[in-house]
Amino acid sequence: MSLKVAVIIMAGGEGTRFYPLSTPEHPKQFIDFFEDKPCLLKQTYDRACKITDPERVYVATNEKYAGKVASIVGHCNLIVEQKKKNTAPALANTMYWISREMGCSNFIAVCLPSDHYIGNEEYYIEKIKDGIAIAEGDNIATLGIKPSFPSTEYGYIKPLNMERQWPRIDRFIEKPSKELARMYVENGYLWNSGMFIWNYNTFVKELRTHCPEVLKGIGDVCYWDMVPPISIDYALMEKTSKGVLIPTELDWSDVGNWDSLKKLGDKVKLNPEIQKYVDRMVVKPWGYEDRWAIADDYVGKLLYIRKGHRLSLQYHEVKDETIMVLGGKMKLKLNDAELIMAPGQVQKIAPTDIHRMEATEDCIVLEVSTTELEDVVRIADDYKR
Numbered sequence: 001m002s003l004k005v006a007v008i009i010m011a012g013g014e015g016t017r018f019y020p021l022s023t024p025e026h027p028k029q030f031i032d033f034f035e036d037k038p039c040l041l042k043q044t045y046d047r048a049c050k051i052t053d054p055e056r057v058y059v060a061t062n063e064k065y066a067g068k069v070a071s072i073v074g075h076c077n078l079i080v081e082q083k084k085k086n087t088a089p090a091l092a093n094t095m096y097w098i099s100r101e102m103g104c105s106n107f108i109a110v111c112l113p114s115d116h117y118i119g120n121e122e123y124y125i126e127k128i129k130d131g132i133a134i135a136e137g138d139n140i141a142t143l144g145i146k147p148s149f150p151s152t153e154y155g156y157i158k159p160l161n162m163e164r165q166w167p168r169i170d171r172f173i174e175k176p177s178k179e180l181a182r183m184y185v186e187n188g189y190l191w192n193s194g195m196f197i198w199n200y201n202t203f204v205k206e207l208r209t210h211c212p213e214v215l216k217g218i219g220d221v222c223y224w225d226m227v228p229p230i231s232i233d234y235a236l237m238e239k240t241s242k243g244v245l246i247p248t249e250l251d252w253s254d255v256g257n258w259d260s261l262k263k264l265g266d267k268v269k270l271n272p273e274i275q276k277y278v279d280r281m282v283v284k285p286w287g288y289e290d291r292w293a294i295a296d297d298y299v300g301k302l303l304y305i306r307k308g309h310r311l312s313l314q315y316h317e318v319k320d321e322t323i324m325v326l327g328g329k330m331k332l333k334l335n336d337a338e339l340i341m342a343p344g345q346v347q348k349i350a351p352t353d354i355h356r357m358e359a360t361e362d363c364i365v366l367e368v369s370t371t372e373l374e375d376v377v378r379i380a381d382d383y384k385r
Contacts, residue, residue, distance in 0.1 A: 002136070003106060003107050003108050003136060003199070004056065004102060004104075004107045004108070005051065005052040005056065005107070005108045005109075005110060005132055006052065006056045006057075006058060006095075006098050006102075006107055006108070006109050006110070007048040007051050007052050007056065007057045007058065007109075007110045007112065008058050008059075008060055008091065008094050008095070008098075008109055008110065008111045008112065009041070009044050009045060009048060009057070009058070009059045009060065009112050009113075009114045010060055010087060010090065010091070010111065010112065010113055010114055011029055011041055011059050011060065011061040011065065011069055011114035011115075012060060012061045012062045012065065012081065012084060012090060013027055013028075013029065013113075013114070013115060014027050014084075015027045015028050015115070016304075016327065016362065016364070017256065017257050017258075017304065017362070018031065018257075018258070018261070018277075019302065019304060019326075019327070019364050020290075020302070021274070021277060024064075025064070026068075027065075027115075028040065028115050028255060029041040029044075029114040029115040030065075030068055030072065031274075032271055032274075033255070033261065033264075033270060033271060033274050034268055034269065034270060034271060034274075035269040035270060035271050035272070036269060037268070038072075039072060040114065040115045040116065040117065040255065041059075041069065041072055041073065041114045041115070042072050042073060043117070043118075044112060044113070044114050044115075044116070045057065045059070045072075045073045045076070047118065047121060047124070047125070048110075048112065050121075050125055051110060051125060051128055051129075052110070054076075055077070056077075057076065057077065058076075058077040058078075058079055058094060058098060059073065059076055059077065059078055059079070059114070060079045060080075060081065060090055060091070060093075060094040061078070061079075061080060061081075062080060062081050062082075062083075062084055063080055063081075063082065066078060066080050079093075079094045079097055079098075081093060081224075082221060082224055083224060083225070084229070085224070085227055085228075085229045086229040086230055086231050087231050087232040087233075088207075088211065088214050088230045088231060088232045088234070088235035088236065089214055089217075089218070089227045089228070089229065089230070091109075091111055091203075091232055092203075092204075092207065092214055092215060092218050093218050093219070095109055095200050095203065096218045096219045097219070098200075099200055100219075105200050105201050105204070106199065106200070106201055107199070107200055108132050108135050108136065108197065108198070108199055108200075109197070109198055109199075109200055109203070110128060110131070110132065110195075110196075110197050111195065111196045111197070111198075111232075112195050113194050113195070113254070115254070115255060116193075116194075116252065116253065116254050116255065117252065117253045117254075117255050117264060117268070118250060118251065118252055119250075119251030119252070119267070119268075120250060120251045123248075123249075123250070124248075124250055127143055127246055127248050127250070128143075128195075128197070130166070130246055131143065131195075131197035131246055132197060134166060134197070134244050134246070135197045135198050135199050135202070136199065138199065138202050138242065139198075139202070139242050139243075139244045140196065140197070140198045140202060140203070140206065140236075140237070140240055140242045140243050140244065141166075141196070141197040141198070141243075141244050141245075141246055142157070142169070142192070142193065142195060142196050142197070142237065142243065142244075142245060142246065143193040143195045143246050143248050143250070144157045144159070144190030144191065144192065144193065144245045144246065144247050144248065145190055145191040145193050145248055145249075145250050145252050146190060146191075146247065146248065146249045147184075147185045147189075147190070147191050149185075150178065150181035150182040150184070150185045151181060151191070152175055152176060152177065152178055152181050153175060153254075153256055153257065153259075153260070154175065154191045154192060154254070154256075155172060155173060155174055155175055155191070155192040155233075156172075156173040156176065156181075156184045156189040156190065156191060156192060157169055157170075157171075157172055157173070157189065157190050157191075157192050157245055158170040158171050158172075158173060158184075158189050159188065159189070159190065159245050159247070162188050162247075166244050166245065166246055166247075167244070167245050167247075168243065168244060168245070169237075169243035169244065169245050171238070172192060172233055172237060172238045173189070190245065190247060191252075192233075193248075193250070193252065194254070196232065196237070202242065203236075206236055206240045206242060207235065207236055210235065210236055210239040210240060211230065211234075211235040211236060211239070213227070213228055214227060214228065214230065214235055257283070257287075257288065258277075258278060258281040258283060258288050259283040259288070261274075261278055262278050262281070262283075265278055277290070280292070285309075285382075285383040285385075286305050286306060286309035286310065286311055286359075286382075286383070287303065287304040287305045287306045287309060287359075288303075288304050289301050289302065289303050289304070290302040290304075294371075295371075296371070297370075297371065298368055298369065298370065298371065299368070299369050299370070299371055299373060300366075300367070300368050301366075301367045301368075301369075302326075302364060302365070302366060302367075303357070303363075303364070303365040303366075303367055304362070304363070304364055305328075305330065305357060305358075305359035305362070305363045305364075305365065306359060306362060307328075307359050307360070307361050307362045307363075308359065309358075309359055309382075310356055310357060310358035310359065310382060311356055311357045311358075312356065312376075312378040312379070312380065312381035312382075312383075312385065313333070313354065313355075313356040313378070313379040313380040313381070314354070314355065314356065314376050314377060314378050314379060315351075315352055315353060315354045315355065315377050315379070316349075316351050316352070316353075316372070316375045316376065316377070317351060317352070317375055317377065318351055318370070318372050318375050319351060319369055319370050319372040319373075319375040319376075320348075320349075320350060320351055320369060320370045321348075321349045321367055321368065321369035321370070322346065322347070322348045322349070322367070322368050322369070323346070323347055323349065323357075323365050323366065323367045324344070324345065324346045324347075324365070324366045325341045325342060325343050325344065325345050325363065325364070325365055325366075326343060326364040326365065326366050327343055327362075327363065327364040328343075328359060328360075328361040328362050328363035328364060329341065329342050329359075329360045329361045329363060330357050330358055330359045330360060330361075330363045330365070331357075331358045331360060332347060332355065332356070332357055332358075333354075333355060333356040333358075334347070334349065334353060334354075334355050335353055335354055335355075340360075354379065
């Protein structure tokens with residue numbers, strides 16, 4: 001007998017990679033990127049209602065976004081976590097409350113990000129249904145996406161035996177270097193979509209085996225602070241032996257940065273205001289820069305530097321600049337000193353000052369300089385430019 005299916009949409013992310021369009025108050029799942037399509041959350045919700053009965057579609061978010069979610073999707077099952085705890089606790093908590101509502105723990109959960117674009121919808125729903133069938137057999141299914149290029153922005157999944165229709169998962173791999181990404185694509189690895197399908201009973205049993213601390217505070221607000229903030233990949237998917245991979249050729253994007261949005265704009269018409277931002281963004285190996293002003297006597301930029309990345313060690317012969325951190329934190333090497341910079345802090349960088357910015361968190365930096373954009377003398381560079 002087929003089990004009941006619940007779809008869980010994870011809508012609590014605070015992504016700021018599209019700053020200034022996306023902020024912690026208005027992250028990308030709520031942004032109207034497209035001219036003739038709703039925001040990514042609404043697209044995800046509408047697809048979910050084709051997978052199961054709308055009464056069994058749940059949106060998991062935090063208190064800050066509850067009102068936005070309700071205004072976008074209308075009447076829905078909203079599960080609100082009191083404090084952000086990452087995907088493993090959020091999913092465990094959401095499914096606990098769903099099991100209470102259903103009056104049973106023997107159901108299938110389809111767990112989806114709220115902020116991905118999917119073009120070939122009918123094909124996608126077929127693959128989700130394959131995953132539901134796999135999960136009914138006490139397995140944990142995930143969709144793997146055939147890479148269209150060797151991306152360094154996505155995680156990868158190595159299949160154990162690719163000749164099978166639905167191979168077992170050998171291992172999950174973090175975002176690789178360019179060289180490793182090429183090797184992974186050549187050897188049949190798939191992109192990790194972040195979409196998971198399981199029986200709730202199987203999920204609890206596997207989590208109790210591999211990361212039991214996540215379950216300790218579930219369903220009890222008093223103990224929520226004790227639950228570790230850990231992703232579902234680390235807590236479960238990288239450890240379980242029950243993982244099964246569904247290879248797909250989805251028309252998919254996680255819309256993770258300006259470069260991916262620009263590629264998406266080649267096949268889907270973007271909102272004209274969004275297109276203006278896309279046209280002025282310059283993608284860099286460490287993130288991107290938004291040249292928001294180029295005047296006769298100054299240049300204004302916003303630098304978005306990804307956590308763990310750094311610009312080249314460099315100096316300018318003539319260019320004079322001043323920087324201010326708007327969000328996140330970074331280390332600034334300035335001649336013989338090393339400064340820790342937080343939001344609101346300002347630093348002047350004079351000609352011949354040897355300097356390097358390194359993001360210890362995703363970091364947004366405002367830079368105002370004189371107009372010599374090409375005046376960069378690199379001493380050392382992680383990206384071999």
